[in-house]
Amino acid sequence: GAVVSQHPSWVxxxxxxxxxxxxxxxxxxxxxxxxxxxxxxQSLMLMATSNEGSKATYEQGVxxxxxxxxxxxxxxSTLTVTSAHPEDSSFYICSARQGGEHEKLFFGSGTQLxxx
Amino acid sequence: xxxxxxxxxxxxxxxxxxxxxxxxxxxxFNGLFWYQQHAGEAPTFLSYNVLDGLEEKGRFSSFLSRSKxxxxxxxxxxxxxxxxxxxxxxxDSNYQLIWGAGTKxxxxx
Numbered sequence: 001g002a003v004v005s006q007h008p009s010w011v012x013x014x015x016x017x018x019x020x021x022x023x024x025x026x027x028x029x030x031x032x033x034x035x036x037x038x039x040x041x042q043s044l045m046l047m048a049t050s051n052e053g054s055k056a057t058y059e060q061g062v063x064x065x066x067x068x069x070x071x072x073x074x075x076x077s078t079l080t081v082t083s084a085h086p087e088d089s090s091f092y093i094c095s096a097r098q099g100g101e102h103e104k105l106f107f108g109s110g111t112q113l114x115x116x
Numbered sequence: 117x118x119x120x121x122x123x124x125x126x127x128x129x130x131x132x133x134x135x136x137x138x139x140x141x142x143x144x145f146n147g148l149f150w151y152q153q154h155a156g157e158a159p160t161f162l163s164y165n166v167l168d169g170l171e172e173k174g175r176f177s178s179f180l181s182r183s184k185x186x187x188x189x190x191x192x193x194x195x196x197x198x199x200x201x202x203x204x205x206x207x208d209s210n211y212q213l214i215w216g217a218g219t220k221x222x223x224x225x
């Protein structure tokens with residue numbers, strides 16, 4: 001099946017610093033990628049939809065200046081958490097849409113972010 | 117509005133069969149996905165149904181009734197590794213997945 005690579009798997013950073021998370025579709029082109037965050041024992045929460053070559057669409061309540069999304073190519077989207085604070089500590093997951101006859105969504109392995 | 121309803125938690129015995137039900141309401145419909153998620157990990161794709169009926173794939177089967185807004189995931193010959201959360205996610209008219217809180221499945225020996 002299709003593979004989506006997400007890096008890093010976990011990161012610990014100091015409050016006030018920025019963290020970049022990469023999401024790559026390894027064997028297909030993804031015109032659309034999604035970024036989610038998930039708190040323990042809670043469901044996935046969609047943060048933003050990233051379309052190649054255009055600005056990301058953010059969900060209500062998600063600060064676009066804090067969570068910078070870049071989708072520069074058909075196989076790469078990045079999420080940068082700027083000026084991270086402890087409340088940003090969460091599990092961040094990306095997914096990429098594989099189009100075609102049987103459209104599917106494949107997930108990266110997730111990034112556990114801990115802000116000290 | 118859009119809504120997903122599935123049981124919060126279920127318990128089953130190793131080797132048995134369990135059915136996880138899901139009812140949904142969405143703005144438009146472009147198929148329904150089932151994902152498995154182990155604690156601390158990202159979801160893993162299990163199945164996708166867009167037409168009514170049963171799709172069988174090994175020990176897992178998924179059923180869809182579009183007219184009833186209903187789906188179920190059937191797990192046979194349960195193994196301890198099947199202990200996980202199972203997420204029902206219909207896709208709306210904008211091709212966005214609508215996520216419920218999932219069903220935590222506990223397998224006992």
